Amino acid sequence: MTKREDISGFYERIHYLASEKIGLDKPHINVFERAACIGATPFSRRDYYKVILILGTGKLDYANQSIYIDRPALVFSNPMIPYNWNPDSSAQGGWFCIFNQAFIQQREGLLTHLPMFQIDTDKVFFPDANSVEEIATFFKAMMRENSEDYVYKSDVLRNYLHLIIHHALKMQPARDYDRDLNAAARITSLFLELLNRQFPVDSRERELKLRSAKDFAKQLSLHTNHLNRVVKDFTGKTTTEHIAGRILLEANDLLLNTDWPISEIGYRLGFQYPGYFNSFYKKHAGTTPNEVRKQVV
Numbered sequence: 575m576t577k578r579e580d581i582s583g584f585y586e587r588i589h590y591l592a593s594e595k596i597g598l599d600k601p602h603i604n605v606f607e608r609a610a611c612i613g614a615t616p617f618s619r620r621d622y623y624k625v626i627l628i629l630g631t632g633k634l635d636y637a638n639q640s641i642y643i644d645r646p647a648l649v650f651s652n653p654m655i656p657y658n659w660n661p662d663s664s665a666q667g668g669w670f671c672i673f674n675q676a677f678i679q680q681r682e683g684l685l686t687h688l689p690m691f692q693i694d695t696d697k698v699f700f701p702d703a704n705s706v707e708e709i710a711t712f713f714k715a716m717m718r719e720n721s722e723d724y725v726y727k728s729d730v731l732r733n734y735l736h737l738i739i740h741h742a743l744k745m746q747p748a749r750d751y752d753r754d755l756n757a758a759a760r761i762t763s764l765f766l767e768l769l770n771r772q773f774p775v776d777s778r779e780r781e782l783k784l785r786s787a788k789d790f791a792k793q794l795s796l797h798t799n800h801l802n803r804v805v806k807d808f809t810g811k812t813t814t815e816h817i818a819g820r821i822l823l824e825a826n827d828l829l830l831n832t833d834w835p836i837s838e839i840g841y842r843l844g845f846q847y848p849g850y851f852n853s854f855y856k857k858h859a860g861t862t863p864n865e866v867r868k869q870v871v
Contacts, residue, residue: 603673630666669713
């Protein structure tokens with residue numbers, strides 16, 4: 575698999591000299607003008623989170639979809655989903671903020687419970703002119719704070735980051751950011767967390783342990799029918815659809831970005847026999863794994 579880019583690798587790519595050693599266990603947040611890394615970015619996973627205000631036009635390839643950005647956009651990325659950006663003009667402006675898992679866990683992991691950092695939720699928002707101006711003001715304030723030596727600087731940056739995020743939340747239906755108010759929402763959130771925690775399958779030592787609604791229900795100490803009903807009522811999709819969709823997403827990534835044999839990809843994704851994997855893929859993607867693998871140059 576194409577190696578996931580970490581923050582140190584990102585800094586090396588944009589020729590930025592960090593003032594501190596970047597480690598997985600050390601909280602880290604930073605903010606830049608987009609001019610720091612103008613140009614196309616590689617299609618890959620990152621091991622960091624990113625919030626971007628794009629002032630420019632281009633195409634965003636995100637997971638298995640492409641979105642054309644033709645006006646100011648606020649974009650959120652997480653380590654689970656690969657993406658890349660292809661600008662179609664030289665006029666590119668805006669700002670971006672990057673932070674790692676340790677920064678999130680520093681304050682009880684609140685950020686990752688917000689909708690835009692979940693799977694199967696909106697990642698691209700198109701704020702109106704007034705919101706763009708306010709979000710730009712927040713990013714500019716973050717740039718100023720980031721240049722200071724204040725000992726609690728990261729907390730100030732976190733506060734501005736939350737203000738930016740809440741502008742996006744205001745554009746979503748109430749249930750997206752109010753999902754902790756009832757038991758059904760909590761069960762759905764736990765199910766999705768268990769599902770996404772199994773990914774990425776980025777080594778040959780990893781394989782899926784939870785593959786069916788029954789597996790997840792047992793892990794959550796629930797009856798399978800109850801889990802199915804709750805997830806369907808809350809998301810509009812069945813547990814089977816969620817599971818299949820996430821496995822398909824991972825299969826695409828492994829087929830396009832690794833040289834693993836197709837049979838091994840199927841095995842790592844929980845399919846005991848290659849024929850089972852081929853049938854699954856054909857059913858959900860409308861093509862075969864072999865045809866997708868042929869796309870790799």
